[in-house]
Amino acid sequence: MTGALDRTKLLAARFRAAQDRPYLATALFSLTVVESRRVPTMGVDRRWRCYVSPDFVDRLPVAQLAAVWIHEVAHLLRDHHGRADRLPGAGRHDHFRVNVAQDCEINDDLVADLLPLPVDRVEPKTFGMRDGLLFEQYLSMLPASVASHPGIDCGSGAHGLDRPWENGSPGGVSEVEAGAIRRDTAHGVRAHARTRGTVPAGWARWAAEVLEPKVDWRRALTGAVREAAAWASGAVDYTYHRPSRRSSAMRGVVLPSLRQPVPRVAIVVDTSGSMGDEELGAALAEVSGVLQAVGIGGNRVTVLSCDADVHAVRQVHTVGEVQLAGGGGTDLRVGVAAALKARPHFVIVLTDGYTPWPETPLESTRVIAGLIGSDAPQPPSWITTIRIDG
Structure with missing residues (x-):
């Protein structure tokens, strides 16, 4: 058991993530850090509060922590909790499978972007699925054996169900503010793609959907x-x-x-x-x-x-x-x-x-x-x- 959360290391990782992926900077710095020994690794709630395990921060090098920062903010930018709320009843309440499917949607982009995610991550190829799909599609394709995959819980900001460590800490982002952050980030993704051409396909698709929304x-x-x-x-x-x-x-x-x-x-x-x-x-x-x-x-x-x-x-x-x-x-x-x-x-x-x-x-x-x-x-x-x- 470690001591207090190493905030210097954690915030250095966030700074590195924002420098390496500047189009995500606004979203990354909108997250409020909450220390918690009850969260397995890192997780986010609907109000953009990021709950962090001190042990998890101690175990990972800064480069991997930076990748996890990007993973967690991706759940919020892609409105995974809002989309999970619209799933049919049976699927909506199986938060573990929903979270795995969401991780597959995110991690194929992050791996393609050469981000050093932890080795125990899940991605589409983990289950023999192809890259580039949305989590709603992956959810229906996941095998029954996915239930035995340990350690995945990114919080209510991902799968939509409140977790025991989400204690309603001060701070947070409103729905209106979250919408503004998504639009600002989407503009940043497009600008980055025009000037450098290095944005993963999933981020480009997401930005297009935010800036040119289709009616559901x-x-x-x-x-x-x-x-x-x-x-x-x-x-x-x-x-x-x-x-x-x-x-x-x-x-x-x-x-x-x-x-x-x-x-x-x-x-x-x-x-x-x-x-x-x-x-x-x-x-x-x-x-x-x-x-x-x-x-x-x-x-x-x-x-x-x-x-x-x-x-x-x-x-x-x-x-x-x-x-x-x-x-x-x-x-x-x-x-x-x-x-x-x-x-x-x-x-x-x-x-x-x-x-x-x-x-x-x-x-x-x-x-x-x-x-x-x-x-x-x-x-x-x-x-x-x-x-x-x-």
């Missing part, structure tokens, strides 16, 4: 479905199944009461020859999750497989019940027409866009098109369009 289609789809569901729920109607309470004041007269319907949804799936089963399955799974999130399920969802004709119509409870059939030409107008027979409040169409569309808006029914593929043609303007990039 899952969020956009969720928003469109929520809006359509709210619109449908506002379509109140009269019913005699439960008479109005005012009937008691009018002898011999039964008054209807108002009801607010649970939205009915039809999903038209393009199963023509131009559509791939993998893309369709993934998009359908996302749509199912969105519908469940807004409280639409049970027998309220009808799925229709369609190419130039309708091949299967089913009310489903889970994605596993969906039957996809077809493989011919494409005319989703027949699928939409068939969907309207179930009197849905809104229709979701999953397609690559190479299809005729109804020429005029549908009466009392909204249409949301999930376009699969970056080159999918644009539907008519009255259709809510979400581009699904995978």
Whole structure:
């Protein structure tokens, strides 16, 4: 057991990291150091506090400590905790596997940049995976044996779950400040790439995403479905199944009461020859999750497989019940027409866009098109369009 944290050595390592990678300097110097004997090595929380083990600092030379500084700040710059929060439930709570996948996303860039990371690091090749992917992709590819890999816990600033050593120490960075740091760093990455051309591909990709953000289609789809569901729920109607309470004041007269319907949804799936089963399955799974999130399920969802004709119509409870059939030409107008027979409040169409569309808006029914593929043609303007990039 060592004495107090050797701050001189630790801060010298940070200074070296900032000198060697000047585009990361602002982010590195935004971290607040917190000494802790409970953290295994080094870890960060959501507020950009860096918890450091004195023993870990004593064991590593300055050059390796500088590489670890860059590794930890990369978790925060890449918003790993925010992205982990958006994972499906089962994956989100397995913080160890999430952290390993995140380390794979970071360390392939750091190794390619010749940074001397500790020998017990993990990188994609540790598990026979290729470089250059995002942690969400690595997470699904990790083998079951990853659970036996020891010593990885970069804190809630990485995997998103609070750790015992994160004690809410003073200082820290707000979400607004973190966004400004990310943008400043992204500009630094681009400037460095223009003048020296030595930025790893992963950092260049990250900078482009920060400075030229793409809309997350899952969020956009969720928003469109929520809006359509709210619109449908506002379509109140009269019913005699439960008479109005005012009937008691009018002898011999039964008054209807108002009801607010649970939205009915039809999903038209393009199963023509131009559509791939993998893309369709993934998009359908996302749509199912969105519908469940807004409280639409049970027998309220009808799925229709369609190419130039309708091949299967089913009310489903889970994605596993969906039957996809077809493989011919494409005319989703027949699928939409068939969907309207179930009197849905809104229709979701999953397609690559190479299809005729109804020429005029549908009466009392909204249409949301999930376009699969970056080159999918644009539907008519009255259709809510979400581009699904995978």
